[in-house]
Amino acid sequence: MQKQANFSETIEHPSIFGTFNSEQHYFKTLSLVLSSTHETRNRIEFCLNKILPLIPEGGSLLDIGPGDGALTKTLAHHFKHITAVDTNHHALTHLKEVLHPSIDSMQISGSISNIDLKSEHYNLAILSHILYYIEPHLWIGIIKSVYSSLKENGLLVIVLGGDELGKSELIQHFGGEILSINSLATQCRDIFGESHVNFYVSDESFVTCTQKGMLHISGFMLADANISASEDDLNRYIAQKLRHSDSYFEMTTRQKYIIIKKTVCNL
Numbered sequence: 430m431q432k433q434a435n436f437s438e439t440i441e442h443p444s445i446f447g448t449f450n451s452e453q454h455y456f457k458t459l460s461l462v463l464s465s466t467h468e469t470r471n472r473i474e475f476c477l478n479k480i481l482p483l484i485p486e487g488g489s490l491l492d493i494g495p496g497d498g499a500l501t502k503t504l505a506h507h508f509k510h511i512t513a514v515d516t517n518h519h520a521l522t523h524l525k526e527v528l529h530p531s532i533d534s535m536q537i538s539g540s541i542s543n544i545d546l547k548s549e550h551y552n553l554a555i556l557s558h559i560l561y562y563i564e565p566h567l568w569i570g571i572i573k574s575v576y577s578s579l580k581e582n583g584l585l586v587i588v589l590g591g592d593e594l595g596k597s598e599l600i601q602h603f604g605g606e607i608l609s610i611n612s613l614a615t616q617c618r619d620i621f622g623e624s625h626v627n628f629y630v631s632d633e634s635f636v637t638c639t640q641k642g643m644l645h646i647s648g649f650m651l652a653d654a655n656i657s658a659s660e661d662d663l664n665r666y667i668a669q670k671l672r673h674s675d676s677y678f679e680m681t682t683r684q685k686y687i688i689i690k691k692t693v694c695n696l
């Protein structure tokens with residue numbers, strides 16, 4: 430926890446929280462967020478236990494929004510080729526550094542909403558915590574596009590959170606709209622067939638030992654909802670809602686997984 434606190438001191442402050450001064454500022458804040466939670470570890474375990482057993486070895490992985498690369502690196506041994514898509518150059522550069530040189534990988538810089546994907550090319554596609562940054566009315570179109578890039582019996586894994594528990598309370602407090610993740614799951618079942626869509630949830634926490642650490646994390650959560658707050662207002666909210674003691678701050682969320690399987694009968 431002290432290492433995390435020291436790292437939070439190195440992160441610059443934006444003029445208003447919910448925004449970032451640069452790609453590097455975003456990536457450092459993301460690193461702090463991930464260090465404060467078991468969310469990534471649980472997502473990795475979920476993919477290892479629930480997803481990889483359904484995917485043949487030696488196939489292709491499409492990872493849209495690889496973040497710090499932890500999930501991609503863990504799954505890499507199972508695939509012959511990896512394609513990563515991200516708008517953040519630092520994330521793609523970092524991913525290239527953490528992947529073993531023997532792994533055949535390609536990094537594509539840009540938004541998934543503007544990229545043409547190869548049809549029936551991938552065995553697994555992951556949209557992990559990336560749809561926050563895309564207008565909701567575009568979600569189904571993007572999901573259909575990624576779905577079309579899957580081989581038969583391929584899987585699309587969509588991960589989102591923030592519509593329940595502490596993160597949703599933070600977003601609502603500062604005037605943001607809550608994502609309709611459950612509605613998205615229902616839409617996917619209507620489009621791809623109920624028997625081909627599964628839905629899972631896990632409760633997660635983000636914990637810091639300093640208010641400054643939680644300040645940066647809360648700002649990151651506001652950015653997910655495309656809203657912002659002043660430092661004073663955000664600090665006041667943290668002190669009232671997220672502070673449990675002088676050295677313990679916690680925000681909760683519910684991580685949700687929508688798993689879509691591509692088969693001939695739901696093409």
